[in-house]
Amino acid sequence: MSADAAGYRAAVIGCSAGGLEALRRLLRPLPEDMALALVVVSHMAADSNGLLPELLARTCRLPVVEAEEKTPALAGRVHVGPAGYHLLVEADGTFSLSLDDKVNNVRPAIDVLFDSAADTWRAGLVGILLTGANSDGTAGLGRIRRRGGLCLVQDPDTAFADTMPRSAVNAGFADHVLELDRMADFLCTLPGARRSGQ
Amino acid sequence: MIRDDLQDLEIQLFLEALALRHGYDFRRYAKASLKRRVRGLAETEGVREISDMIPRLLQDEGFLPSVLSHLSVPVSEMFRDPAVFLALRRGVLPLLDSYPRISIWLPGCATGEEPYSLAIMLQEEGLLHKAQIYATDINDAALAKAEEGIYPEKTVTAMAAAYLAAGGRKSLSDYFHTAYNFSKIDDQIRKSIVFAHHNLVADGVFCETHLVLCRNVLIYFERQLQNRVLELFHEGLVRGGYLCLGNRESLSFTSCENLFRPLDRKHRIFKKAGGLA
Known part of the structure; x- marks a missing residue:
């Protein structure tokens, strides 16, 4: 385990096709005493009309909010990037948004979030890549690993769309390949993941 | 020092050189996206390290536009x-109609899509004849393109639905002359806009305005610079003037939070306080 002394501080989560159901299953079991800040980017957010935080909140015990620029990523909270904007994390742990060109033909791009989060949280970061039908997120996981973070990838064989997780696995960037329903438990065992320190 | 940290340092030095040599100060821009854009520049220039661009930035005047x-x-x-x-x-717009002359400022206008959209709307609402639109940017190449008003035909076609959804009374293509896959904006619309160089980081207010339309520009700035720019808008606006920001931009926690009242929260339209209702 490569977490820094304080343990892990944040998890960034990227998903595309089939992402809503995958996010629900990942977030639903997370306990109220989560100490990680959770940050989500979904390519499908545009279709949800800004309702993604609300849809996730229904099945999640943690507060779910839209990530607003200049506000900090908070422990025990799920922050969802707004549709149409790249979501980035600044060095001080606050969010910023951009309408810069699409990356991997998408905006928001998972790589953009992962790259900036890797620079900020380094060894304190967990990167999680879920279902999707393109290869956005692979390069971002590569950067998270290079900066000492931990990379979890949904088992491509059990993903709604396997291209995205398979791309990351094939690139050799997955520290752990996990079925969706095992991911929450795994997250909770990481150092720093819960307030109780369990 | 690992390579990523070294690159951060190089970006910092590059921005320092840009500010000191050319007076364009990006040091108070939000860093995370700016870093990506500097890296994108290095890629376009085909240099291996960010710092390789510093000598060129200092010596070669021709490098600045790019x-x-x-x-x-x-x-x-x-x-x-x-x-x-x-x-x-x-x-x-109906509220602006009460003024004998209307002055509107669009900072950060890039290649002009936003000012032209507004000008078309003013035309349809019968206000264009008494309106003066100032569209400004720091990027002279973008301003030159904006002033030409020529866009690929397919981008204009792609915006036709948005124009109608915005309450358009005609067809967007009515405002363009199309030939050889390019569409040129109607001259009357084009001439209603003054495109000018203005740097929000360094320059002051240049006219009194009734509306400032500045969408998705502030997201690129750190808080301190956001405050400066909002104070500039406040100074330029007449009492009771309007400010429209981007969908994910707000005045909350800025120095101008109490200097404006929300007119339409959802669409981020604010009214400068202190005037008559």
Whole structure:
């Protein structure tokens, strides 16, 4: 385990096709005493009309909010990037948004979030890549690993769309390949993941 | 020092050189996206390290336009977020009609899509003849393109639905002359706009305005610079003047939070306080 002394501080989560159901299953079991800040980017957010935080909140015990620029990523909270904007994390742990060109033909791009989060949280970061039908997120996981973070990838064989997780696995960037329903438990065992320190 | 940290340092030195040599100060821009744009510039230039661009930045005047094109606020679309344009059409333009002359400022206009969208709307609401639109940017190459008003035909076609959703009364193509896959904006619309160089980081207010339309520019700035720019808008606006920001921009926690009242929260339209209702 490569977490820094304080343990892990944040998890960034990227998903595309089939992402809503995958996010629900990942977030639903997370306990109220989560100490990680959770940050989500979904390519499908545009279709949800800004309702993604609300849809996730229904099945999640943690507060779910839209990530607003200049506000900090908070422990025990799920922050969802707004549709149409790249979501980035600044060095001080606050969010910023951009309408810069699409990356991997998408905006928001998972790589953009992962790259900036890797620079900020380094060894304190967990990167999680879920279902999707393109290869956005692979390069971002590569950067998270290079900066000492931990990379979890949904088992491509059990993903709604396997291209995205398979791309990351094939690139050799997955520290752990996990079925969706095992991911929450795994997250909770990481150092720093819960307030109780369990 | 690992390579990523070294690159951060190189970016910092590059921005320092840009500010000191050319007076374009990006040091108070939000760093995370700016870093990506500097890296994109290095890729375009085909250099291995960011610092390889510093000597060129210092010695080669011809390099500056391409640096500014990469680092400044990106291109928009016509009628991006049609609901906002509809809100302006219905909620703000009728109020502006009470002024004998209307002056409007669009900072960070890039290649002109936003000012042209507004000018078309003013025309349809019968206000264009008494309006003066100032569209400004730091990127002279973008301004030159904006002033030409020529866009690929397919981008204009792609914006036709947004124009209608914004309450358009005709067809967007009525405002363009199309030939050889390019569409040129109608001359009357084009001439209603003054495109000018203005740097929000360094320059002051240049006229009194009734409406400032500045969408998705502040997101690129750190808080301190956001405050400076908002104070500039406040200074330029007449009492009771209007400010329209991007869909994810707000005045909360800025130095100007109490200097404006929200007129339309959803569409981020604010009214400068202190005037008559």
